[in-house]
Amino acid sequence: MVMPEIVIKNVSFNYSAQNTRPALDDVNLRIAAGSFVGIVGHTGSGKSTLVSLIDGLGKPTSGQIQVGTATVNAQSSPEDLAQLRRHVGYVFQFPEQQLFAETVGQDIAFGPTNLGWSSERVQAAVQEALKLVGLPAEFADRSPFALSGGQMRRVAIAGVLAMKPSVLILDEPTAGLDAAATERLLTNVAQLHAAGTTILLITHQMDQIARYADQVVVMNQGHLVKSAPPREIFADPAFLAANHLNVPAAVAMSHQLRDAGVNIDPALSIDTLADQLTAKLGGKHGEQ
């Protein structure tokens, strides 16, 4: 199977004809297969609208969206949109609120069963999805409602992964999770990425973007204002402020040190900052 590349050409989207300001305004974007893309911006900037079009949940008012071999535009039929969705899995915000079945296994099987897969294939997909999210196989027989919040979240994600999407969209996947559950979930996502899945991560957590993304898409009032590597995005404090974005803690501290005359490169993580500082502090100790 050819891995899809996502190409968005001159896409605009209006939720209703009366709306004066479009939710998306002439967006152009290209995402290489296997990328890890962070999508960031203020609440209401158009992030969720953009990814919902990539998932074929609606069609653009104008312009064209291509995922792999499937292409949709304003004239596309529901069948065309379904073609887009075959490539894409979308994990909504607080997906555990949508768990419904009696057992974890039945819940995860819902999507693949609807795709018309044989029961053997569905069962294999359920087991594989549980493994991907780091839950033991025995969980298949448990009630999803007897699990912790973090475990419920992972079951909901497994339900999307079971359909084997080559593009995975995650909308604030760690909201409300504690630090340990957040870490486990992000590690799972990084593993999926390493195995070749294209990841589109919507988040307000700039530390997650700095650590994992290789491309950052910045949205503001329906416009795509920048698409660039994290290093470039986080190098410009004025740009971040203008787009209501937080600065990752490591970046903020390295900027403060540079402003105070300490000669270091802007660091994206606490570890790379500590490495640079250790080299300097260690050197000084050597002189004494």
Next chain:
Amino acid sequence: MDAVTLTNIRFQYPNTNQVILDDVSLGFPQGEWTTIIGHNGSGKSTLARLIDGLLVPQQGQITVGSVPVTEENMTKVHQQVGIVFQNPDNQFVGATVADDVAFGLENRQVPRDEMQTRIQQSLAAVDMVELADAEPAMLSGGQKQRVAIAGILALEPKIIILDEATSMLDPAGRQLVLNLLQQLRTQQKYTIISITHDPAEMAIADRVVVLDQGKIIRQGPVAKVLQDVKLLQQIGVGIPAGQALRQALVDRGISVPARYFTEQEMVEWLCQKL
């Protein structure tokens, strides 16, 4: 003086074997802001619900002010304690912002004139006067949580409990709520208890209580408790960034004073050294 006192509290949910709180004794100092941290399932939210009388312990006693939390005292307890929950959409009951704040006052049968005054004052306290007639659908999550807090302030409580009240908000919304809490703290009228995973929120409180497997494993002033990075890692809560950098340097063999560093303090310390 302690605004809330728990003495030898034991709690488990019906038909389960797991003890959620195991002989917990704890005081919340009057007028201070205490955060309760611990991983999911450590008993934090249960503790909040016990203080408000939403749950009843199998053993032990809780007093709010000088009032024991018992069934017959429930009205008196609720007059003193207000809780803000996690999901802003689940606690908005009014058709407009002002209606939502009025809801609790109507339940208390506050006279109409006084009700108007209290609604105005509490909306002013959370900076939502201009949106008094707005419908919930027009509000952001942070604005809804501020309305929830206004609804509590209108009832003039002594104790405000926030159960992960900022965890579903975007950074701007979270900052609005944290700014509001900092303002309320300066008035020293309220005892604030917040349950959180957010390192920034724990760092600005006065005191931290660490719960693990139903027991208090550490408590004290923020700077003292957050100094122990190993403890924070062990219980799975986030580490404030200044402290994370201090630990990363120590791990690389640099000697850094053993105390709590905010981001600002860490940068200043480094500038002196370099």
